[in-house]
Amino acid sequence: MKTNSTRQLRISWFEKNIQWMLIVPTVILLLALTVYPLVYLVIGMFHTINIRTGERTFVGLGNFIEMVQDPFFWNAMKNTAIYTCSAVAIEFGLGLFLAVALSRRIVGRNIFRSLILTPMMLPPIVAAVIFKIIYMPDFGILNWFLALFGIEGIIWEASVNTALISLIIVDVWQWTPFMFLILLAGLQAIPLDPYEAAEVDGATGLQIFRDITFPLLKPAVLIALLLRIMDTFRIFDQIFIMTGGGPANATETMSIYIYRHGFRFSDVGYATAMSFVMLIITIMISNIFIKRLRTEEVF
Amino acid sequence: MKVRSFFRYLVIILITLAIIFPVIWLVSTSFKNPVDIFAVPPIFIPGNPTTDHYATLFFEADIFKYILNSVIVASITTLVSLLAGTLAAYSLARFKFPLNLNFHLSFWVLSTRMFPPIVTIIPLFAMMRFFGLVNTRIGLILAYSAFNLPFVVWMMRGFFMEIPKELEEAAMVDGDSRMTAFRRIILPIAKPGLVATAVFTMILSWNEFLFALILSQTRAAATLPIGIASTVTQYEIKWGQMSAAGVIAVVPVLVFAFIVQRHLVRGMSFGAIKG
Numbered sequence: 001m002k003t004n005s006t007r008q009l010r011i012s013w014f015e016k017n018i019q020w021m022l023i024v025p026t027v028i029l030l031l032a033l034t035v036y037p038l039v040y041l042v043i044g045m046f047h048t049i050n051i052r053t054g055e056r057t058f059v060g061l062g063n064f065i066e067m068v069q070d071p072f073f074w075n076a077m078k079n080t081a082i083y084t085c086s087a088v089a090i091e092f093g094l095g096l097f098l099a100v101a102l103s104r105r106i107v108g109r110n111i112f113r114s115l116i117l118t119p120m121m122l123p124p125i126v127a128a129v130i131f132k133i134i135y136m137p138d139f140g141i142l143n144w145f146l147a148l149f150g151i152e153g154i155i156w157e158a159s160v161n162t163a164l165i166s167l168i169i170v171d172v173w174q175w176t177p178f179m180f181l182i183l184l185a186g187l188q189a190i191p192l193d194p195y196e197a198a199e200v201d202g203a204t205g206l207q208i209f210r211d212i213t214f215p216l217l218k219p220a221v222l223i224a225l226l227l228r229i230m231d232t233f234r235i236f237d238q239i240f241i242m243t244g245g246g247p248a249n250a251t252e253t254m255s256i257y258i259y260r261h262g263f264r265f266s267d268v269g270y271a272t273a274m275s276f277v278m279l280i281i282t283i284m285i286s287n288i289f290i291k292r293l294r295t296e297e298v299f
Numbered sequence: 300m301k302v303r304s305f306f307r308y309l310v311i312i313l314i315t316l317a318i319i320f321p322v323i324w325l326v327s328t329s330f331k332n333p334v335d336i337f338a339v340p341p342i343f344i345p346g347n348p349t350t351d352h353y354a355t356l357f358f359e360a361d362i363f364k365y366i367l368n369s370v371i372v373a374s375i376t377t378l379v380s381l382l383a384g385t386l387a388a389y390s391l392a393r394f395k396f397p398l399n400l401n402f403h404l405s406f407w408v409l410s411t412r413m414f415p416p417i418v419t420i421i422p423l424f425a426m427m428r429f430f431g432l433v434n435t436r437i438g439l440i441l442a443y444s445a446f447n448l449p450f451v452v453w454m455m456r457g458f459f460m461e462i463p464k465e466l467e468e469a470a471m472v473d474g475d476s477r478m479t480a481f482r483r484i485i486l487p488i489a490k491p492g493l494v495a496t497a498v499f500t501m502i503l504s505w506n507e508f509l510f511a512l513i514l515s516q517t518r519a520a521a522t523l524p525i526g527i528a529s530t531v532t533q534y535e536i537k538w539g540q541m542s543a544a545g546v547i548a549v550v551p552v553l554v555f556a557f558i559v560q561r562h563l564v565r566g567m568s569f570g571a572i573k574g
Binding site: 015018019020022023025026027029030032033034036037040041044054094098101102106112114115116117118119120121122123124125126129130131132133134136138139141144173176177178181182185186189219220223224227230233234236237240241254255258259262263268271272275276278279282283286290293 | 307308310311314315318319321322324325328336337338339340341382383384386387389390391393394396404407408409410411412413414415416417418419420421422423424425426444445446448449452476477478502505506508509512513523524527528531536538541542544545548549552553555556560563564567568569571572
């Protein structure tokens with residue numbers, strides 16, 4: 001009788017606090033993923049750390065002073081900025097064009113849509129592999145194709161001048177479909193009534209796009225840009241396979257540079273300091289977008 | 300008007316071809332003899348196709364081990380993150396927390412998605428080493444589960460919020476406990492969403508490279524992307540094997556993508572757009 005009532009008590013306690021019970025496992029896992037690394041970074045960035053022995057030496061702001069004076073750090077920042085801005089801008093332009101073109105009634109629209117969406121599902125590693133084959137300098141299909149138009153001798157990811165562009169092309173190929181997908185969904189969610197009203201009022205095509213389509217498309221645009229900027233800013237996989245950051249650091253982005261210091265040079269203190277900077281930039285960019293998204297009531 | 304619509308089709312067809320061609324080229328290369336891979340002008344459909352590259356991968360390069368690791372890691376990760384994430388999502392969608400915690404918790408979950416992986420991997424590596432989990436599947440599964448959780452929570456939270464509260468309230472009036480009502484009423488309704496979320500989690504884990512590169516350097520835990528990367532060495536690129544391994548990695552992903560077609564917009568926009 002007694003055991004039965006304690007059991008009942010326990011169940012009702014569990015039932016009463018069920019909302020907390022349900023969320024605790026997730027909170028613990030995410031603490032391990034966010035708060036612990038943050039603490040590690042904030043401690044690590046003031047030290048030099050030997051990853052093998054785990055030995056720490058306090059260096060104060062030494063890592064940050066080194067960073068400011070390190071030309072390769074600024075090179076990585078510059079490459080990341082160029083990569084992020086140009087890849088996202090091109091993807092947005094192409095994606096918007098495709099979305100508008102396919103938002104009208106077109107024969108075989110679903111087939112086009114499925115085919116166009118293929119690249120974004122692939123492992124980024126495979127996208128890199130595919131373009132390694134396409135870019136082959138002497139026997140590659142791209143150079144054979146360009147030679148038909150008299151353009152010869154481009155060595156793509158192997159040349160300092162074209163390496164970064166070659167990688168941006170891979171990104172554009174893989175992720176334009178994503179922009180297309182999100183923008184198409186945004187376009188299709190717009191109701192028809194405002195268009196009919198605008199037509200009755202005699203609005204021009206440009207006016208309609210500026211005053212109706214674009215404002216209603218804004219949440220989709222913001223989401224697409226936010227997710228793409230976050231992902232290009234951290235770009236690693238394709239570069240690791242295609243160039244490893246070379247030739248002559250021409251494709252070295254923040255992620256690649258931090259990886260090299262953390263895991264190749266065993267310079268963990270410096271790597272954590274750079275990670276911290278990267279994290280701050282990420283938080284700043286995503287905050288801008290999330291504020292806008294909240295006023296648009298997406299989140 | 301006819302001319303304009305003709306040009307529109309032409310442009311759409313050309314772009315679609317440009318997008319799909321690289322994938323076809325990968326498949327074609329994987330079946331070519333070494334001589335044909337380097338042929339000028341390029342050979343589009345190999346005249347005498349070979350399966351040698353696949354045979355080499357399976358019998359000499361141990362690709363089976365990589366595939367097995369990928370399958371194990373991806374499926375257990377999906378189970379773990381779905382179990383934890385679905386419960387948390389239900390809690391966030393249904394209960395009122397004090398101090399506006401619903402909002403703050405949801406937002407904190409979302410913000411973890413913004414963390415660049417390279418930023419978390421150094422501390423994570425140190426932690427895994429401390430617990431002896433480097434080069435084990437368990438280490439990789441734990442890392443993947445944690446980084447897939449935000450996705451699962453946001454997706455499932457959206458699906459749960461679309462189900463009317465009255466349904467489980469009615470069941471609870473009839474004497475069900477909260478968890479019984481959840482299991483009996485809500486889960487079956489949310490099943491399509493649950494399946495879509497599971498498939499997306501599978502794809503994300505299957506495709507992941509950076510964590511795998513750092514947390515699983517030996518064959519004991521290395522996943523398929525690591526296997527593919529190993530065909531590109533400092534001294535040579537094994538073109539045939541590389542493309543064959545690429546095809547092997549792509550096939551399951553395309554099957555999965557086909558399954559989640561209907562939820563593609565939602566999955567790719569982190570649950571933000573209900574497409």
